[in-house]
Amino acid sequence: EIVLTQSPDFQSVTPKEKVTITCRASQSIGSNLHWYQQKPDQSPKLLIKYASQSISGVPSRFSGSGSGTDFTLTINSLEAEDAAAYYCHQSSSLPRTFGQGTKVEIK
Amino acid sequence: EVQLVDSGGGLVQPGGSLRLSCAASGFTFSSHEMNWVRQAPGKGLEWVSYISSAGTHIYYEDSVKGRFTISRDNANNSLYLQMDSLGAEDTAVYYCARRGFNYNDPFDLWGQGTMVTVSS
Numbered sequence: 712e713i714v715l716t717q718s719p720d721f722q723s724v725t726p727k728e729k730v731t732i733t734c735r736a737s738q739s740i741g742s743n744l745h746w747y748q749q750k751p752d753q754s755p756k757l758l759i760k761y762a763s764q765s766i767s768g769v770p771s772r773f774s775g776s777g778s779g780t781d782f783t784l785t786i787n788s789l790e791a792e793d794a795a796a797y798y799c800h801q802s803s804s805l806p807r808t809f810g811q812g813t814k815v816e817i818k
Numbered sequence: 819e820v821q822l823v824d825s826g827g828g829l830v831q832p833g834g835s836l837r838l839s840c841a842a843s844g845f846t847f848s849s850h851e852m853n854w855v856r857q858a859p860g861k862g863l864e865w866v867s868y869i870s871s872a873g874t875h876i877y878y879e880d881s882v883k884g885r886f887t888i889s890r891d892n893a894n895n896s897l898y899l900q901m902d903s904l905g906a907e908d909t910a911v912y913y914c915a916r917r918g919f920n921y922n923d924p925f926d927l928w929g930q931g932t933m934v935t936v937s938s
Binding site for chain 1: 868917
């Protein structure tokens with residue numbers, strides 16, 4: 712099983728700040744890494760696919776990078792509506808796995 | 819409208835059973851692999867099971883193997899999860915999720931979730 716480890720677990724950020732969340736895989740997964748946003752009492756929403764590919768309708772302040780075992784989700788100029796939990800997810804092999812999540816709070 | 823609607827959750831006693839359903843609409847259901855993902859209260863996402871588009875390939879996460887059964891009815895655009903021998907550790911919101919067309923695609927559409935509570 713591929714283990715995904717995110718850091719940090721929690722981040723408190725002021726609006727307009729830049730947020731960086733990392734996801735490390737226990738073995739190489741190429742670019743088969745995706746990011747989701749989950750707001751309280753909502754279903755997860757796909758933010759970035761294949762490490763760096765944007766999703767239609769997602770604001771351009773969200774971007775992703777990385778390959779192999781190390782990946783990054785960046786939120787440029789954080790907005791109040793970005794308060795949420797963020798999860799990475801690998802589709803390289805079964806079982807599909809998720810990172811433990813990173814909660815982003817707005818100061 | 820393209821959507822997935824989860825249903826069937828509720829309160830069940832330990833050792834009991836429950837059948838979850840996911841109704842798909844607005845897209846060609848039979849073209850997509852489908853998955854169940856769960857989230858225990860205050861915890862992260864945990865993938866549970868998947869079924870291929872034709873229903874010929876099925877996979878389960880180890881902790882539910884032998885207790886849960888995933889199935890689908892392409893004629894009625896529905897996905898199911900039969901859950902038996904439920905324990906407290908199965909308490910969670912259960913989401914159905916659609917995978918894109920390709921094997922490595924992410925889950926691009928999610929249901930709203932249905933809550934399963936296992937308690938006496």
